[in-house]
Amino acid sequence: MTTMYDKLVDLMVSRFDVDRAEIKPGITFEDLEMDSLFLVELLVVIQTDLGVKISEDTASPRDTIERAAELIEEQVASAATSS
């Protein structure tokens, strides 16, 4: 798994009280009962932590954690090339 995936998992455990044992790459946010409001909060945290602009629509609750990590990485990469 990628660094971004690990970062996401750490944040979900430390900031959102998600049980680490429940988080798997193929599980969706919805499966973990994290709705769009939780997800947008997670994205705000990631944006602040990474110090790059990402979109509030980067991922949806129906995305898997692995897919969300990929989508965030794509945004970070495009932010890096456009700046």
Next chain:
Amino acid sequence: MVTPAAVLAGIGSCLPPRAVSNDELAETLGSSDEWIRSRTGITQRYFAAPGTATSDLAVGAGEQALKSAGTAVVDTVVVATTTPDRPCPGTAPTVATRLGLTGAAAYDIGAVCTGFVYALATSAGLIATGAAERVLVIGAETFSSILNPADRATSVIFGDGAGAVVLRAGTADEPGAIGPFDLGSDGEGRDLITVRAGGSEQRLSGGEPTEDDRYFAMAGKEVFWRAVQRMAASTRSVLDRAGWTSGDVDWLVSHQANLRILNRLADDLGIPRERSITNIALVGNTAGASIPLALDQAHATGALRKGDRLLLTAFGGGLTWGSTVLTWPELDRA
């Protein structure tokens, strides 16, 4: 001549008598106490009884603030509200007259949840120019009057209430002096926090509004995203202007939007969450009333001490946002 500064001289608040629990709302909304608490941090809010108007709560808070300031007279009354008694005229003249202040300048401020910070800023401006010496600044809402009972996203969040402060002309270096300010807006976001019907846009549209258009509506996810970032940027800007760092802040007093927004903002600023004043659990989000209501309740419990440095910030419909700072003065309780 030294420009006068606006100095906090009195404070008060008013809640309607009836507290409404999550359980009571959850029954009709198909929601639950746990669902509401985990998403908002709210356990109860107050709803005004039929026959109550925003001016009633404003007068209650205003009376207390005048008493706390030890004065019966101000020359200006400013009411920040999203839920005026009527679309026309403003609510402030009614409030002024009911407080025995007929003849005082009186006007409303419409900046939704940022209304109180905007009202503080304009009042401080009146004092700075010498147009006013004492201003009664009130944030008052009967938000229950515009809530869509079928919309569980908003109807569990908002509540009714009022908070008020008296500002007097003083000097910038004394405790209670308010400012500098940071204020801003972004009209692109007007659909994110709105009541679509009832204004000129709808009334001159030639069509009838839908039932939902008559009520308040909010795009929760989009608002969360913008609220945290706008308040973080605005507070950093005002701290800069004041020559403070976030480490200098004894109390962060944010508009009580949602406990998760408040916590996120505190984390973002590096201010410990326990230094963030929160009363949202017991009163909900009272929009333009939330900051003075939170301040008055914190003052009543003795949490705020003379010399404490406060950072005030709000975000709301418009979109609008604003921040200011002050050092807490010695204040009487009404």
